[in-house]
Amino acid sequence: MVEGALKAGAMSYLLKNVSANELISAIRGAVVGQPRLSPEAAQVLIQDIKQPPAPVYDLTDREREILALMVEGLANNDIADRLIVSQSTVKFHVSNVLSKLGVSSRTEAVALALKNHLVK
Secondary structure (H helix, E strand, O other), X not given: OHHHHXXXXXXXXXXXXXXXXXXXXXXXXXXXXXXXXXXXXXXHHHHHHHOOOOOOOOOOHXXXXXXXXXXXXXXXXXXXXXXXXXXXXXXXXXXXXXXXXXXXXXXXXXXXHHHOOXXX
């Protein structure tokens, strides 16, 4: 919420337990362009910067569907039967899933999917 407020244009971020004097000082500071952060808000921002961003896996809806069926343990021919597509289409999608996830096997893809909650 801190980052969102600041990105939305907030000059300062204080918690509701701030004293009246601190609030007045922050308002006066904002008028002249001086930002003010509560120590807790500053700590949140510091932690966010130190943590690496969560990886983004740009899977299509079909690739997510294929991945979910892989998580169920289905082989390519079973996935093809379930989705009423050819096995070569499934192989194409599985290859894309592996590539986008940066893994080299179905087992790694399934483990990554479960760890990162990529499928329902």
